[in-house]
Amino acid sequence: RMMPVRWSRYNPSYLEPEVKKESYQKSLEELTEEEREQMELKAVRPIKAAPPTLSSSVFSDPMICKFTNMMMKSGNKVLARNLMSQTLEAIKRKQLEKYHKAPENEKETIECNPYVIFHQALNNCQPIIGLSSITKGGKTYQVPVPLTDNRKRFLAMKWLITECRENKHRRMMMPEKLSQELLLAFNNEGPVIKRKHVLHKMAEANRAYAHFRWW
Amino acid sequence: QLDRGCALHTAVRDGLSSVSSQDVPAERPRAVFHTSESDPAKHTEQHEGRLYNIPLEEVKAVFPHGLPHRFQQQIQTFNEARVMVRKPALELLTYLKGSNLAHPAVRYVIYGERGTGKTMTLCHVVHYCSRQGWLVLHIPDAHLWVKNCKELMQSSYNKDRLDQPLQASVWLKNFKTSNERFLQEIKTQKKYMWGKRESTEEGRPLREVVEQGLARVRSASDAVGVVLRELKQQSHRGSFRLLVAVDGVNALWGQTSLRKEDKSPVSPEELTLVHNLRKMVMNDWSGGAIVTTLSQTGSLFKPSSAYTPQELLGKEGFDALDPFVPIPVPNYSPREFESCYGYYLERKWLQHERGQ
Numbered sequence: 001r002m003m004p005v006r007w008s009r010y011n012p013s014y015l016e017p018e019v020k021k022e023s024y025q026k027s028l029e030e031l032t033e034e035e036r037e038q039m040e041l042k043a044v045r046p047i048k049a050a051p052p053t054l055s056s057s058v059f060s061d062p063m064i065c066k067f068t069n070m071m072m073k074s075g076n077k078v079l080a081r082n083l084m085s086q087t088l089e090a091i092k093r094k095q096l097e098k099y100h101k102a103p104e105n106e107k108e109t110i111e112c113n114p115y116v117i118f119h120q121a122l123n124n125c126q127p128i129i130g131l132s133s134i135t136k137g138g139k140t141y142q143v144p145v146p147l148t149d150n151r152k153r154f155l156a157m158k159w160l161i162t163e164c165r166e167n168k169h170r171r172m173m174m175p176e177k178l179s180q181e182l183l184l185a186f187n188n189e190g191p192v193i194k195r196k197h198v199l200h201k202m203a204e205a206n207r208a209y210a211h212f213r214w215w
Numbered sequence: 216q217l218d219r220g221c222a223l224h225t226a227v228r229d230g231l232s233s234v235s236s237q238d239v240p241a242e243r244p245r246a247v248f249h250t251s252e253s254d255p256a257k258h259t260e261q262h263e264g265r266l267y268n269i270p271l272e273e274v275k276a277v278f279p280h281g282l283p284h285r286f287q288q289q290i291q292t293f294n295e296a297r298v299m300v301r302k303p304a305l306e307l308l309t310y311l312k313g314s315n316l317a318h319p320a321v322r323y324v325i326y327g328e329r330g331t332g333k334t335m336t337l338c339h340v341v342h343y344c345s346r347q348g349w350l351v352l353h354i355p356d357a358h359l360w361v362k363n364c365k366e367l368m369q370s371s372y373n374k375d376r377l378d379q380p381l382q383a384s385v386w387l388k389n390f391k392t393s394n395e396r397f398l399q400e401i402k403t404q405k406k407y408m409w410g411k412r413e414s415t416e417e418g419r420p421l422r423e424v425v426e427q428g429l430a431r432v433r434s435a436s437d438a439v440g441v442v443l444r445e446l447k448q449q450s451h452r453g454s455f456r457l458l459v460a461v462d463g464v465n466a467l468w469g470q471t472s473l474r475k476e477d478k479s480p481v482s483p484e485e486l487t488l489v490h491n492l493r494k495m496v497m498n499d500w501s502g503g504a505i506v507t508t509l510s511q512t513g514s515l516f517k518p519s520s521a522y523t524p525q526e527l528l529g530k531e532g533f534d535a536l537d538p539f540v541p542i543p544v545p546n547y548s549p550r551e552f553e554s555c556y557g558y559y560l561e562r563k564w565l566q567h568e569r570g571q
Contacts, residue, residue, distance in 0.1 A: 059567060090568060093292045099563065100294040115565040 010037065010048055013043070017050045020193045061115065063153075071174075086175035088114040091182060094167050111186075119206065120192070121185035125156035127196050129203045133214050144203035159192050218371045249558075250300070255308065255343035256301050266297040266558055269342065277345045279389040280355045281462075283334045293562050299331065299551060304339040310540065311340070311504055316456060319498045322536060324352045324464070325511040327544035328522050333508045334462055336544055340506055341460050349456040349503070352446065352495070354386070357466035358513030360488050364473055367481075371410065372437050376487045377475070383435035383488060387428045392443075396406045397455060398422040403449065405522050407441055409434045421445060422541040447495060449500035457503035464507035465514055468494055468532030496536070507536075535540055 016026075053065055064084060072080035091114040099110045111117055130147040133140045147155070164177045184190030240483040250265040252258060258267070274282075274296050277539045282290075290296045307323060312319060325333045347350050360382050370376040391398065408414045415423055421442060428438025437555075467489055473481045483489045490549060496505055509527045511517060521527055522540060547555065559565050 007380070018485060096292045100292075112563055115567065147345075164219065 008048075011046075013045055014048045017043050017054070018042075019049050019050070019054055019056045021056055042109050058132050063119065064115075066153070067118075071161055083174050083178075086116070087178045087182070090175050090179035091117055093180060094183065117182060121182045122153065122156050122160075124185050124188055125159060125192050125196055126152040127155060127199050129200065129208070131199065131203055134209075137210055141209045141212060142202065143209045144206055144207050145213055157193075158193055163192050163195075173211070186188075217220070222325070245426070249297075254346060254441050256309065256312075256346060256412060257304060257307050261451045262300045263302060264300070264548075264554050266299050266554065269296040269298065270292075271296065273342075275392075277342055277351075277393060277513075278338060278353075278521050280343060281460075282352050282413060283333075283488075287502050293564075295556075297558065298335060298339055299555065300339070301336065301551065303542050304336045305507065307336065307340050308343055310469060311343070312326070314504060316453070317319075319501050320457075320459075320503050320505050321500055322496070322507065322539040324524055324536065324539045325542045325544055326508050326524055326527075327393055327521060329511055329547050330521075330542045331508065333544050336542075337460055337462055337506060337508050341458070344456075345393070346456045347456075347459045349448065350394055351458050352390070352443075353393065353460045354492065355389075355462055356461045356513055357461055357489075357492070358510065358515075360486065361466045361471040361483060362470070362473065362513075362515060367473060367475070368433065370436065370487050371434070372440075372487075375485060376490065377481060377485050378433075378436040378487050380435045381406065383427055383439050387425050387435060387442075389440060390446060391422075391425050391429075398425060400447065401449060403441075404446055409437070411545045436487040440487060443491045443495050447500045450500055453502060457500075459503070459505045459507075461492070461496065461505075461507045463510040464496065464536075465509050465517075465527040465529075465532060467496070468529055468535065469514060470516055471495065498538070523550060529543045 015211050043100070053069075053175045068077070068080045068084045069082060092112065095110060095112045095114075099107060099112055100189075102110060127147065130151065131142045131143050134143045135141075160178070160181060164174060166182055168177045181190060181192060239530055250258075250262050250267045252267055255267075269277075271290075271294075274290065286296075292414065303325065307325075310321070310323070323335055327333050329364060341351055341353055360379065364379050366379070366381055368378045368380065372380045382520045389446075402418050403415060403424065404417060406414060406417050407424070409427060413427070413431070415427060424438055424441050425443075428435040430440075448458055467483055469483070471481050471486070473486075475481055475518065484493075496507070498505070509522070509524060511519060511521055511527060514527060518525060524536075525533060528536065
């Protein structure tokens with residue numbers, strides 16, 4: 001039996017399921033024209049089944065889910081999720097320690113929310129421009145190319161995870177190392193940011209080949 | 216369930232299920248869930264549900280090894296140690312205050328489900344006793360002595376028994392930090408021989424025995440045995456009061472996960488440390504009290520839903536501990552939960568906007 005890997009086997013008339021609780025609590029008058037049309041369409045069309053990872057909890061975050069999926073090895077989602085929650089806790093503990101020991105005037109500058117730190121660190125790690133190999137006249141050139149949002153996010157997360165898996169002391173735990181890397185990336189320091197800068201420099205160096213791009 | 220490694224402190228997660236969403240008003244004054252009363256002797260029922268502060272130097276002196284791991288992390292993060300005053304602890308303190316020291320030592324067993332605060336109650340009582348000037352014999356977790364031992368040696372004192380030098384030396388070091396002045400005052404009553412050449416004379420302070428145990432790691436378990444025996448014999452005189460605080464007492468009567476060199480299982484009697492501790496927990500001495508905790512989390516070969524003394528101690532242990540005062544520890548009541556929640560809000564532990 002064929003499993004849908006890249007393209008879904010659903011009929012195009014199927015709509016996505018709506019998970020957020022707030023959208024169901026609005027009464028009819030508050031909706032705009034488009035939303036009313038959307039609701040009528042939903043009453044008629046069939047809806048796809050919700051995947052098990054899609055949760056309606058207030059604490060779930062799509063970026064965190066993506067990151068956990070990338071950290072997962074051989075389908076062990078339990079372990080990946082535990083590691084993620086331990087990382088967020090470790091970040092919170094380190095920041096709170098600094099916060100409580102700091103004098104009054106510096107207290108506002110210290111950011112304690114681990115979700116904010118995670119998002120900011122990911123944003124700082126995303127490259128703006130990437131390289132792609134294009135073969136022209138028998139030789140392959142590294143051509144600077146703009147990246148889509150998805151690709152940028154993927155590269156940032158991939159670099160973070162590979163960095164944590166390879167460059168650490170043998171006995172250091174993953175949450176510890178990850179929290180360290182995320183805090184460094186939040187302050188625009190650390191090996192992941194360096195890798196991003198190296199990529200930017202290569203793209204700048206190969207600027208001459210930019211016209212090889214045809215898309 | 217996916218979330219076994221909890222992000223929130225365990226007690227809050229347990230309390231969350233019992234209380235539906237309540238709105239905590241934003242301007243709760245700090246005095247509602249904090250007390251400035253840092254002496255456990257003065258805690259009464261009106262302090263119930265409030266958190267009191269222990270200064271950090273006192274924490275290092277009184278609890279070198281007693282506190283649970285998560286609480287130690289919390290102390291490091293918040294830079295202060297706050298313990299909640301709860302009903303079981305207050306009950307125990309009233310019993311201790313009213314106990315007659317000429318009678319044989321009364322045994323108290325603290326039991327309850329997992330994560331309800333038994334170890335913290337024990338630490339509260341230990342803090343009170345050390346403030347009152349009692350000699351505190353605090354064994355942080357008896358389960359550590361019956362599992363994961365790297366070195367087991369045959370005891371020189373008694374051929375059948377097995378020694379554990381590592382655990383004994385660690386415990387002696389922590390015992391020394393918590394009870395410095397008592398070790399100087401108490402004198403030995405007998406001459407003890409450590410091997411062929413070294414011996415401790417009669418009338419020397421107990422401190423020398425402890426130092427001997429730390430210096431010669433091979434005889435550390437015997438040093439522990441000597442210390443326990445001396446304290447037991449001298450406590451009825453009344454010069455000091457003895458509190459024996461054992462966490463995870465069900466380890467003394469269960470099974471061990473250790474094996475001898477011929478792969479036969481070791482029963483707890485064959486370990487010197489356990490043997491001496493059992494003698495200590497008997498109520499044939501006077502001049503103090505014995506407070507113990509049952510613990511399922513470290514116990515071996517016991518189902519995870521067992522929490523009553525009957526199930527965890529087994530027949531042998533129950534008979535040995537027989538006349539004891541049971542003290543059940545329930546989960547947080549709504550009031551205690553509110554004060555804990557307020558404390559976390561104030562310390563900025565709850566960072567997600569929807570968690571507040």
